[in-house]
Amino acid sequence: MSFPGEGMAEQKIRNMEEFAAASGISRPTxxxxxxxxxxxxxxxxxxxxAALERFDYRPxxxxxxxxxxxxxxxxxxxxxxxxxxxxxIARTIERLCIAAGYRTILLSSHxxxxxxxxxxxxxxxxxxxxxxxxPLGRASDRTAIERFCADVPAVLFDSRIxxxxxxxxxxxxxxxxxxxxxxxCRTGEPPCxxxxxxxxxxxxxxxxxxYLAIMERLGHPPQxxxxxxxxxxxxxxxxxxxxxAIERRRFATDTVLCSNDRLxxxxxxxxxxxxxxxxxxxxxxxxxxxxxxHPFARFTCPPLxxxxxxxxxxxxxxxxxxxxxxxxxxxxxxxxGKVVLFDGxxxxxxxx
Amino acid sequence: MSFPGEGMAEQKIRNMEEFAAASGISRPTxxxxxxxxxxxxxxxxxxxxAALERFDYRPxxxxxxxxxxxxxxxxxxxxxxxxxxxxxIARTIERLCIAAGYRTILLSSHxxxxxxxxxxxxxxxxxxxxxxxxPLGRASDRTAIERFCADVPAVLFDSRIxxxxxxxxxxxxxxxxxxxxxxxCRTGEPPCxxxxxxxxxxxxxxxxxxYLAIMERLGHPPQxxxxxxxxxxxxxxxxxxxxxAIERRRFATDTVLCSNDRLxxxxxxxxxxxxxxxxxxxxxxxxxxxxxxHPFARFTCPPLxxxxxxxxxxxxxxxxxxxxxxxxxxxxxxxxGKVVLFDGxxxxxxxx
DNA sequence: AAAAAAAGTTAGCGCGCGTAAATTTTATGA
DNA sequence: TCATAAAATTTACGCGCGCTAACTTTTTTT
Numbered sequence: 001m002s003f004p005g006e007g008m009a010e011q012k013i014r015n016m017e018e019f020a021a022a023s024g025i026s027r028p029t030x031x032x033x034x035x036x037x038x039x040x041x042x043x044x045x046x047x048x049x050a051a052l053e054r055f056d057y058r059p060x061x062x063x064x065x066x067x068x069x070x071x072x073x074x075x076x077x078x079x080x081x082x083x084x085x086x087x088x089i090a091r092t093i094e095r096l097c098i099a100a101g102y103r104t105i106l107l108s109s110h111x112x113x114x115x116x117x118x119x120x121x122x123x124x125x126x127x128x129x130x131x132x133x134x135p136l137g138r139a140s141d142r143t144a145i146e147r148f149c150a151d152v153p154a155v156l157f158d159s160r161i162x163x164x165x166x167x168x169x170x171x172x173x174x175x176x177x178x179x180x181x182x183x184x185c186r187t188g189e190p191p192c193x194x195x196x197x198x199x200x201x202x203x204x205x206x207x208x209x210x211y212l213a214i215m216e217r218l219g220h221p222p223q224x225x226x227x228x229x230x231x232x233x234x235x236x237x238x239x240x241x242x243x244x245a246i247e248r249r250r251f252a253t254d255t256v257l258c259s260n261d262r263l264x265x266x267x268x269x270x271x272x273x274x275x276x277x278x279x280x281x282x283x284x285x286x287x288x289x290x291x292x293x294h295p296f297a298r299f300t301c302p303p304l305x306x307x308x309x310x311x312x313x314x315x316x317x318x319x320x321x322x323x324x325x326x327x328x329x330x331x332x333x334x335x336x337g338k339v340v341l342f343d344g345x346x347x348x349x350x351x352x
Numbered sequence: 353m354s355f356p357g358e359g360m361a362e363q364k365i366r367n368m369e370e371f372a373a374a375s376g377i378s379r380p381t382x383x384x385x386x387x388x389x390x391x392x393x394x395x396x397x398x399x400x401x402a403a404l405e406r407f408d409y410r411p412x413x414x415x416x417x418x419x420x421x422x423x424x425x426x427x428x429x430x431x432x433x434x435x436x437x438x439x440x441i442a443r444t445i446e447r448l449c450i451a452a453g454y455r456t457i458l459l460s461s462h463x464x465x466x467x468x469x470x471x472x473x474x475x476x477x478x479x480x481x482x483x484x485x486x487p488l489g490r491a492s493d494r495t496a497i498e499r500f501c502a503d504v505p506a507v508l509f510d511s512r513i514x515x516x517x518x519x520x521x522x523x524x525x526x527x528x529x530x531x532x533x534x535x536x537c538r539t540g541e542p543p544c545x546x547x548x549x550x551x552x553x554x555x556x557x558x559x560x561x562x563y564l565a566i567m568e569r570l571g572h573p574p575q576x577x578x579x580x581x582x583x584x585x586x587x588x589x590x591x592x593x594x595x596x597a598i599e600r601r602r603f604a605t606d607t608v609l610c611s612n613d614r615l616x617x618x619x620x621x622x623x624x625x626x627x628x629x630x631x632x633x634x635x636x637x638x639x640x641x642x643x644x645x646h647p648f649a650r651f652t653c654p655p656l657x658x659x660x661x662x663x664x665x666x667x668x669x670x671x672x673x674x675x676x677x678x679x680x681x682x683x684x685x686x687x688x689g690k691v692v693l694f695d696g697x698x699x700x701x702x703x704x
Numbered sequence: 705a706a707a708a709a710a711a712g713t714t715a716g717c718g719c720g721c722g723t724a725a726a727t728t729t730t731a732t733g734a
Numbered sequence: 735t736c737a738t739a740a741a742a743t744t745t746a747c748g749c750g751c752g753c754t755a756a757c758t759t760t761t762t763t764t
Binding site for chain 4: 368379
C-alpha cells in the first residue's frame with residue numbers, strides 16, 4: 001500500500017527475507033549478491049539494485065559475521081594515535097581497505113602494553129579477516145603477539161618484531177640515517193645522536209646502529225647523547241632532555257641528529273628557551289635534524305630538516321600484502337616472513 | 353581427558369552451552385552473568401569465574417549483539433583524528449566508556465562531510481547504545497545528523513549544532529575569549545583577531561562574536577584579519593595566511609589572537625620566516641596568542657600563550673550524560689536539549 | 705518452623721543470515 | 735535444434751546467543 005505524498009516510503013524491510021520477496025529474487029541469491037555483487041547474473045544484479053534504491057535495505061552485520069567463515073573486516077592497531085604520524089598512516093590504510101571492500105576497525109594501544117594485548121584480544125573476538133599491526137615495540141608482549149598472529153593473518157608495519165607476523169613493512173633506517181648523516185657531515189660538523197636511553201621503538205635501535213656504522217665509515221667518532229623517558233610523550237622527553245644536555249654541554253659538536261622528529265620538536269623548544277639560535281646560517285649555535293618528516297615538522301621554528309618516511313608507500317604495500325595474504329588463506333597457499341623496507345628521502349628545511 | 357604437562361589445557365569451549373556445562377551452571381544463568389555479573393548470587397558468580405579461568409571462554413559478540421535489544425557499544429565520532437586534540441579527547445572518552453562496561457568504536461570524519469554521514473550510517477548498522485559525536489560543524493549535513501539523532505541516543509560535543517542531539521557539551525567561548533582578550537589588553541596593545549574567512553567550526557564563529565563583544569566593552573576598535581582556507585590543515589592555512597598578513601601589514605597592532613592554536617602554530621612559523629621575533633620581551637615585534645591549549649602548544653617557539661579547554665571535564669561530562677541518557681531510554685523517561693559549557697583557563701607562556 | 709522471596713533450572717522459540725544439496729531455469733555452442 | 739554447462743532457485747539446516755514461561759530449589763524472613 002502506497003500513500004500519496006509519501007514518495008518512496010513503501011513497507012519497511014526488516015530482513016533479507018522480506019527484501020528478497022520485495023525484489024522478486026530468492027534469498028540465497030540476494031545473499032550471494034551481498035557477498036559479491038559480481039557473482040550473480042547481470043539481469044539479477046540490476047533487479048536487486050533497483051529494489052535497493054526503493055528500500056535502502058542493508059544486511060544485519062551481526063548476523064552476517066556470525067555465520068561467515070571470513071569476516072569482511074580488517075583490524076588496524078597503532079601504538080599511539082595521538083601522534084599525527086600514526087593517525088595519518090591509519091587513515092591511509094583505512095581508505096585502501098574500504099576501497100577493497102572491507103570494513104575497518106581502528107584501535108590504539110596508547111603506549112600501554114596491557115592495552116595492546118587487550119586490543120588484540122578484542123580483535124580476536126571480532127574474527128577479522130586480517131590485521132595490520134604497528135606494535136609498541138620493546139614493550140610489546142612478544143608471546144601474546146605471536147599467539148595472535150598464529151590465529152589471524154597479520155601484517156606488521158612501522159615497528160618490527162623479528163619472526164612475528166606474516167610480513168613486515170617499514171623504512172630502511174640504515175639508508176635513511178646514512179643519508180642524513182652524510183648530508184650533515186658534508187655541510188658542517190658531524191652530528192651527535194640525540195636519543196632516548198631505553199627507546200620504546202625498535203626503529204630507534206636500528207637508527208642507533210646505523211648512526212654508528214655511517215659515522216665509522218665517514219671517519220668521525222660517534223657522539224651519543226641519551227636521555228631519560230619511557231612513555232610516548234616524546235616532545236616532553238626531548239624538551240627536558242634537551243635542557244639538561246644544553247646546560248651540561250653534552251653536545252660535542254654544533255649539530256644534533258634526533259632519533260625522531262618529535263624528540264627534535266622538544267629539543268627545539270629547549271634550545272629556544274636557552275637562547276640557542278638553531279639553523280645553518282650565521283649566528284646559529286646549533287643545527288638540529290630529525291627523522292620521519294612528521295606532519296608538524298614543516299611548522300617548527302625553524303622548520304625541521306629531516307628524512308621522510310614514505311608512509312603512503314608503507315600503507316599501500318602493507319594493505320596489498322595483507323589482502324593477498326587473506327586471499328591465500330582462502331586458497332590454502334603459504335607465504336612466509338616477507339620484509340619490505342622503503343627508502344627515506346632527505347627533506348631539507350632550515351634547522352640543519 | 354587431561355594430559356600431564358598440558359596444565360590447564362582442557363577441552364576447547366565452543367559456545368555458552370558447553371561453557372555452562374563445564375562450569376556446572378545452566379546456560380540462562382551464565383547468560384545473565386555475562387550481561388551483568390552482579391545479577392547472580394555470589395556463590396554462583398564465583399563458580400562461573402572459576403570456570404572462566406580454566407577455559408577463558410568469552411561469548412560471541414555477533415550472536416550477543418544480534419539478539420540484544422541494547423548493544424553494549426557506544427560510538428565515538430570526531431571530525432579529524434589527525435588533530436591530537438581530538439585524539440586525546442577521544443581516548444579519554446574511550447577510557448570512561450570502557451570503565452562503564454561498554455565497548456567503544458572510534459571513527460573519524462577526516463574533515464569530509466560525506467565521510468561523516470558514512471560514519472553515521474555505518475554506526476547505525478551497529479545499533480550502538482549511544483553515540484558521542486563531535487560534528488564537522490558548518491560542513492555537516494544537518495538533516496542527516498538530525499535523522500541519526502532521532503534513531504540513536506546521541507550527545508554532541510566540541511561543535512554545537514543548534515537543536516540537534518540530546519545534549520551538547522563544550523567550552524564557553526564567550527568566557528574564554530573575554531579572558532584572553534582582557535589579559536592581552538592589560539599587558540599590551542589590544543589584539544587583532546586572526547581567523548579563517550569561512551571557518552569549518554562553529555566555535556570559530558562564537559569566538560568571533562565574543563571578540564567583538566569584549567573589544568567593544570573594553571573600548572577598543574575590533575581588528576579582524578580573515579584568511580582563506582577551507583580544509584582541516586590549520587597549520588598550513590595559518591602559515592600561508594600569516595605570511596600574507598605580515599607582508600601586507602594587515603595586523604593593526606603588535607598583538608594577534610588566533611582563533612585556535614593550530615592556526616597560531618602556522619602563524620608562528622610565518623613570523624619566524626619573516627624574521628619577526630614573537631614574545632612579550634624587548635625586541636619582540638609580535639605577540640601571538642592561541643586558543644585550546646593544544647597538546648603541542650607547550651613546544652612551539654616561543655611556547656604559546658593560550659586558553660585551555662577543559663577537555664577532561666568535557667569528556668567526563670559527555671560520557672556521564674550519554675550514559676544517563678541510555679539509562680533513561682530504557683526506563684522511558686525523557687530528557688531534553690541540555691547544554692553544558694565549561695570555562696577556559698588562561699595558560700600564560702612566552703608568546704604573549 | 706513455616707511461609708515468602710529470590711535465584712536457578714528446564715525447555716524452547718526466535719534473531720537474521722550463511723551455506724550446502726538438490727532441483728529447476730537460463731545461457732552457450734556445435 | 736538439442737545436449738551441455740552455468741546460473742539461479744528451493745529446501746533445509748545451523749550458528750550462538752537473548753529471552754521468556756513454568757517449574758524447582760535455595761535462601762531469607764517472621
